[in-house]
Amino acid sequence: MADGPHVTIWNEYRHEKSDENVAEIYPQGIHGTLDAMLKEAGFEVRTATLDEPEHGLPEEVLDTTDVLLWWGHVAHDEVSEETVDKVHERVLGGMGLIVLHSGHFSRIFKRLMGTTCDLKWRLDDTERLWVVAPGHPIAEGLGEYIELGEEMYGEPFDVPQPDELVFVSHFGGGEVFRSGLCYRRGRGRVFYFRPGHEENPSYHNPDVQLVIRNAVRWAAPTPGAAPVYGHYEPID
């Protein structure tokens, strides 16, 4: 394996095939845009989509994935229980997971959070993501905030309190949202990053791309020693 983390980008890949406007923004799919950007940054990257066999995530792919990105929206329920089980197990074992935008309602994110992950929403707003943790590695290299034309997501966001909060968003319509959240689950790291509505070109934005590259490095496994569970003889 190369030096940096091996990345797999999972994309539902439906809007891009059915909606001309989306296809214009992401002609190779959302995963295609992310793939090109991460490769250019020197990462080893693969993509996987819902309609491939095993949703593009057979054992051999997961076995060699350090960080998995996840974008889904209209077809969360088509992701098989088996795939959710496998990804869940991998994350708890150390694989990083970056959940993007509407992936907040994905089966894998809800499984990891244990809550509804519900929120408010509205199309066609303006978002300003403020850095609230300026020393966090995921904010490295940013200015004070990122500005986007985006869908609005509003609080309350029904997730557990994050281990670290990196971004808080301001929306033109009057709402706020915790938009960059770090979690440790098992030996794996999970980062939820809000932007990325399919009708907005957010994944072409250089600062959004920078955050995702930073997050990939942050989420890379540091597995340590395998934990020991089960029956255990006394030491003393």
Place this chain on the structure above:
Amino acid sequence: MADGPHVTIWNEYRHEKSDENVAEIYPQGIHGTLDAMLKEAGFEVRTATLDEPEHGLPEEVLDTTDVLLWWGHVAHDEVSEETVDKVHERVLGGMGLIVLHSGHFSRIFKRLMGTTCDLKWRLDDTERLWVVAPGHPIAEGLGEYIELGEEMYGEPFDVPQPDELVFVSHFGGGEVFRSGLCYRRGRGRVFYFRPGHEENPSYHNPDVQLVIRNAVRWAAPTPGAAPVYGHYEPID
């Protein structure tokens, strides 16, 4: 409803019926001992067990439960998906949940945590639960520690980092364990409390009883305003 929180104690209630030693310690079941103790403290209390219809937790019981206690061990898999769904929804809506001892592997606790909840274990040890958060309401009225003859549970405990850590246990065999953990999930509060192996009389211990009474008060709902989710018109 009375002033204090309405409590429902859920118990698997199998060991007490099949194992003489356990029956001797808990002649009315673990739930019976907890029921008597909580009633004596003035709480309104009901019990429910696995083998009752709907596991003793029909809608009308859950609708009038403020705090649910959960003890299970050998039959976690016999708890129906429907019951887990209902309890999960109630906790996220504000109902308190106190998970006891081997309930760490219950379906509802694993659902809320999103992790394996795995750990080490060994029968017949000595446990000393140290208070590490002396100002926490769940520790109110205790001394420095509680001493018990107990089963050992050892780290790592594969759960999310708790919102608050109240107790850490020392075991004679050489292990440690985070043994009192507070979580907020949705609008509900969850407390995991380690002691309570069925072959040890821990639920007769006055300090263990005090912790459970304190935890019932801590976990009682403070539902606030109902959160608003879904499509939302701009304010500004």
Place this chain on the structure above:
Amino acid sequence: MADGPHVTIWNEYRHEKSDENVAEIYPQGIHGTLDAMLKEAGFEVRTATLDEPEHGLPEEVLDTTDVLLWWGHVAHDEVSEETVDKVHERVLGGMGLIVLHSGHFSRIFKRLMGTTCDLKWRLDDTERLWVVAPGHPIAEGLGEYIELGEEMYGEPFDVPQPDELVFVSHFGGGEVFRSGLCYRRGRGRVFYFRPGHEENPSYHNPDVQLVIRNAVRWAAPTPGAAPVYGHYEPID
């Protein structure tokens, strides 16, 4: 002592004496408005101000205070080291502390946080405080948000990550701020609540008053057993 927590309201009380506009909003001082509101809610309340002997906080007052409110702005440096020491010691021993608005730069808050507590600011904006923890007791009884004409405070707010985050504010000028923060320090609880610029009538707002009453109840001491420190004989 009465049933509820005994409250002492500390106010710098300078603007109200030197600025007509402020005096019109708070004819009895900010402390006077808070005093009346808390008394009406049934709390036992006293006030203390900077220019009284010992800043109005002699031992006998602190000895009988369960929760201390703190408003200061232009004269943080006039608060004596001795008073900061005493209040600090009391908070670590269990006394609740509610720090209001420009109190973010008070010596006691900086002492407890260990950071600069710095932020952005601008007069004459509109603030909308969103509830992000709808099940938190400090949010009890509120709607989705509170709207105020207020001074703007903007992120980053240089404080430790809070133990619990209750409110996030949206400002008309485009900024956000974590505006309701819970901390446990020693055996005491600390709540920082953002609104309250002296030129705005925020402490007359019923929802702001409700939050402060809720916070008083939340911050009331639950001292548990006194912790034991120092040389210690082995138990085993």
Place this chain on the structure above:
Amino acid sequence: MADGPHVTIWNEYRHEKSDENVAEIYPQGIHGTLDAMLKEAGFEVRTATLDEPEHGLPEEVLDTTDVLLWWGHVAHDEVSEETVDKVHERVLGGMGLIVLHSGHFSRIFKRLMGTTCDLKWRLDDTERLWVVAPGHPIAEGLGEYIELGEEMYGEPFDVPQPDELVFVSHFGGGEVFRSGLCYRRGRGRVFYFRPGHEENPSYHNPDVQLVIRNAVRWAAPTPGAAPVYGHYEPID
């Protein structure tokens, strides 16, 4: 500057000069042992001690320090206010700080924590540090636990709840202690690591050394953009 973080090791360096037993364990001082170990690992390292001018920490040293280690015990009060101020400012600006053993009572650690940092203690015990966060980078490469002959430190440890808890210690005399604690303060990272009583050879232990090397990497600055504070013009 080289690739890795530049490390400065600060040591009180008194016991080694006044106590033969300590001098035998650390003939070049505690700082000398740490210096050799970190240099061997490829870090650029300097040392500084209490009795040097400006305690060995003039501006030019702090300006080129990425991570500062701190060991002190009997002479905390001899560290000047000016030095504490400068180190404090540097940590909030991004410099990593690793506080070792009896440094829990150092002025800089108490300043950063805002609490008493008090605890129990007793000489001549056995410590077993259990990894409770097996996926944490500071635990990378360890087994399940580290065993040492050491001074006992016992709970409660009067510090704020850590952002991440990595180790919990078991002591032969019956106590427990949170012995590896991660904090973010300002843009800097702080790690408290318990072992290192001067009469025990803990800093010669390979696992203790591994933890310190891991911690140096973890604590290295990721300063991001400089935060903007003060008066701020509206954006919208």
